[in-house]
Ligand SMILES: Nc1ncnc2c1ncn2[C@@H]1O[C@H](COP(=O)(O)OP(=O)(O)O)[C@@H](O)[C@H]1O
């Protein structure tokens with residue numbers, strides 16, 4: 001029956017992913033039409049991307065899957081590749097009403113976990129606030145929210161008139177799923193839940209007027225990244241990496257993902273960059289020096305500065321007092337200050353209407 005066959009084809013298509021993305025091509029809206037007629041199937045793919053080769057790989061995979069799963073059925077898979085809308089147009093399509101009072105939204109991302117993404121997001125947010133900016137920090141790391149600990153808050157947020165009130169701590173408005181979920185309850189997140197949770201953290205929270213919103217994303221290139229890049233007009237993304245090659249390979253993937261969805265990458269921050277011995281004052285490059293800087297140069301994106309490796313940073317994070325609060329005149333605060341200024345400069349540089357001529 002044609003209806004049954006169509007249904008089966010849709011199910012098969014839901015297993016196909018766009019290269020480098022975690023979401024399937026159906027939920028991306030890349031499948032324009034499926035028609036079945038007796039033992040013939042037609043699938044029309046319309047894919048918006050700059051990467052024709054990736055779109056063709058999707059087409060090949062769809063063909064192979066249909067041939068595999070439906071022997072005896074003749075399948076025709078048509079592909080139309082379109083260029084994605086220019087960023088300016090996309091920004092309009094994204095929902096400005098979700099966070100109407102927020103001027104610049106900056107996503108802090110990393111290719112993998114444990115590189116200090118949350119530490120950098122927290123200290124960057126507080127440093128910007130110390131520099132007189134109105135700052136919000138949204139902990140969107142649904143897999144491991146760490147802002148409740150980094151800011152030393154274990155209360156639940158209050159609700160006023162249907163809206164969640166962010167905490168105000170160290171000069172920063174703060175919201176995290178960690179305030180809402182039960183502690184130690186494992187949550188298994190599926191794509192649509194991720195989207196819903198993130199939309200609520202944006203739209204149902206009383207963020208008010210902000211100059212900057214910093215978003216701590218989960219590591220990698222998954223649904224949270226996509227949701228945010230689609231639902232929020234991002235001023236840009238910054239990528240945190242440690243200097244060694246193995247971390248930088250993942251950082252590159254993150255960079256490619258943001259470029260794919262037309263989010264400007266403001267640059268890379270090198271974290272855990274060299275250890276200054278407290279006894280002799282000599283710097284030891286535990287991982288490697290300048291790995292992230294070289295990668296930034298290689299990939300043609302900005303380099304936003306380096307943060308040294310220091311146990312004081314761990315202690316601050318564990319004690320609910322980011323290092324820029326605990327030691328505002330120390331070398332780390334200075335390093336975060338430089339990073340904050342570089343981020344602001346990059347935001348200003350990217351904040352021009354641009355025409356993309358492809
Ligand atoms: N520059 C640094 N020096 C020393 N320890 C750091 C530094 N940056 C982060 N850390 C520590 O590394 C661990 C992982 O950092 P975190 O910010 O949670 O990483 P991520 O969010 O990328 O998983 C934490 O214990 C944190 O205190």
Ligand SMILES: [Mg+2]
Pocket residue numbers: 117118119141144146
């Ligand atoms: Mg984290």
